[in-house]
Amino acid sequence: MKQSNHKMGVVQLTILTVVNMMGSGIVLLPTKLAQIGTISIFSWLITASGSVALAYAFAKCGRFSKNTGGMGGYAEYSFGKSGNFMANYTYAVSLVIANVAIAITAVGYFSTFMGWQLGPFDAAFLAIIFIWLTTIPNFWGARITGRVGSVTVWGVILPVLGISLIGWFWFDPDIYTASWNPHNEPFGQAISASIAITLWAFLGLESACANTDAVENPEKNVPIAVLFGTLLTAVLYILSTNVVAGIIPNADLANSNAPFGLVFSYLFSPVIGQVINALTVIACLGSLLGWQFTVAQVFKAGADEGYYVPLFGKVTSRNAPVIGMVVLAIAQTMLSLMTVSPDLSTQFNAIVNLAVVTNLVPYILSMSAIIVLLKSAQVPQKQVLFVAAIAFIGNIYSFYALYSSGQEAMFWGGLVTFAGWVLYGKIVSTKYDLRQPY
Template sequence: MGTAVKKMSVVQLTVLTAVNMLGSGIVMLPSKLAQVGTISIFSWIVTALGSLALAYAFAKCGRFSRKAGGMGGYAEYAFGRSGNFMSNYTYGVSLLIANIAIAITAVGYSVVLFKTSLSPVATAIAAIALLWVTMFANFGGARITGRIGNITIWGVILPVVVLSIIGWFWFDFSTYRAAWNPHNMPFMEAVGASISITLWAFLGLESACANTDAVENPERNVPIAVLGGTLASAVIYIVSTNVIAGMIPNAELVSSTAPFGLAFATMFTPLVGNIVMGLMIVACIGSLLGWQFTIGQVFKSSADVGYFMKIFGKVTKTDTPVAGMLVLLACQTALSFMTISPDLSGQFDRLVNLAVVTNLVPYLMSMAALMTIQQAANVTPRQALLANIVAYIAAAYSYYALFSAGADAMMLGGIVTMLGWTLYGTVSRRFMKDGSPHPVGEKLPV
């Protein structure tokens, strides 16, 4: 008999979930929230509750779904093959855009660390160079990429946690109060203005449900771990961004492209601030390295089952989809030039809003499918009731986040999503068998 595989405890999975969420998304947050003011703490509360609802519903999706492919598999229960395609397509596009935002973050910190300045075009070119380097670094395969990411992520986590604990010794309530609502925005407008950027920090929470088979008693422990990890991340996000807002005057914080470096320079010395900036740059590059690999795999897995063009499924000897990754890199390069803004912060804003809008499409499809997923798993209506209610709450929050992203992001996101239907039409002929559609669940011809 083989040795039983040792499974994670609920505490271990909770910690893993929190670490997965506490990535490079927080690096620019203090400066972005300062544009609205410390009233944005209400945005954090709304997003934390919305993210907890999403996390719980995703835990249930992961527990009861019997289809592969993550959110695409969830969506297929309710929307068939077109839903699977659209979920994976919009998720892939979201990662495509989000990776550019991560690259912009690394450039912003580098500009401060090396005491230089860049024009909008030079900023875009620097970000593109970083995207190319990290994509090329993945051509050798996944092993090194995974190890680097597991180490570099601590370059973000450690400073943020340290600041959350000891930053209160430098906190000044008068500074915090002065930054409450610097532009005198109406309450609902102020809350809505920060929803996209706070949700940006939680994107990826759906991946926390991927460890169902690796944990003891998953039906009980996965929802506990996902909710606990999301709540822990929310607390760290809220505490760290608000303690900085009470340390640094609002005008100074708004203009900074390296807020955590500025915070540590204020607390200790400029040298310590530079060290923290260096750690966060390395963390962003490590994060980007992992996400560039992930996006290649997302498009490859969909190509393997016939949803995306065959070029995305072609692999080298190291099982790396190099040809598809080069196509994605060309798209990222074009998007970087298309989103050029007079200042780095403006370009970051446009990218984040667009990434959030496209990422919410598979979120909404997954929430809508949960009722069907549970029914297919023979969960009784009574047992399914709580999860279904939570899914509707999560969907309501997602619609609010879409609205809050603004007209420009909604328009561009809508065009990108509509383009997906055209692309689906070009591949849907593969799903025909003797003039009729393949039954849902049957393996598709490639």
């Protein structure tokens, strides 16, 4: 009993799940969804359902998998070493892309805070500055990074939670209905247009299943916490974005680079709005600081497995993969320049769609391998069938999200994925004895 006192209960894990998922992904969503209209509430409902299915299946994977390596380990049950590689490779690439999106989010709020009107290259240059400012501190190891991120994330959570609770006192149904479908898009097209952007807010849901060893009665509590944590996060996302859409006229909201700062300015004063903008910038930079270290660690782990060139695995005396961090920051710099667009919103949309496409590859591989995974753990047949059905729903949603991400994102995502197969076939597979069973 004494040992269990040091472990998390289901309530603590549920809260941790919500905090882990509510990073910087939400803070530009009111603007992006306003460009579609409040009809996007249907996209939220579809994405929330798909995300809950994925989260529940990942909870079961984390509970019963005997392989290390997260989603790569899950995929290996059905697809062998090549599946493990592809899941980890596409996930790592998606994190690199997502970091650029976080930097662009910070640029939007920072430029609003400073009162700047940035041109396309000015915005890209500032994003690059943020990328390097959040890379260099990680050279000294993870201790500071972890402490900073655990504090700065509240700069996003508190405004989102606050507007979800008190914003309804200012909610105007007429403003909301006037924003329903401002461009008169067909229903199916309008819903599809906002699927990828809503999924962006849930990316990372698989990481909520990584605390099995620190939880009391994990077989029961981890799925419950992940399920309700994802549901609670979905509720907060839906409430916050829709209440904002009923306070600020659609034209103003759709053209804002800092929607949460804008709504607090509407409700209280420009000063309060500026405080929210500052908190959001700090939260985004804190999130980016943590993700820069995380993505370097993902590449380091891959290098240790022989998936990437050895330089990603080299560490300093502080156990920091500095060379890998520099290479990844250069890649993010190049991506920032390659995606320069007339406005931040367009650039953000292109980056998010590509991040979603690459992140869905390991989701699909993991969901497709779940039957073999559960059977290898000798899970009862009835439970296998139930979890497999949930995972199949997650797969259906994943393919719909791929379709909704658009042809351009699918094109570039496809090129990235096929490049991974080339890397595996020419380099990685030679490191394994392919005659041996996986």
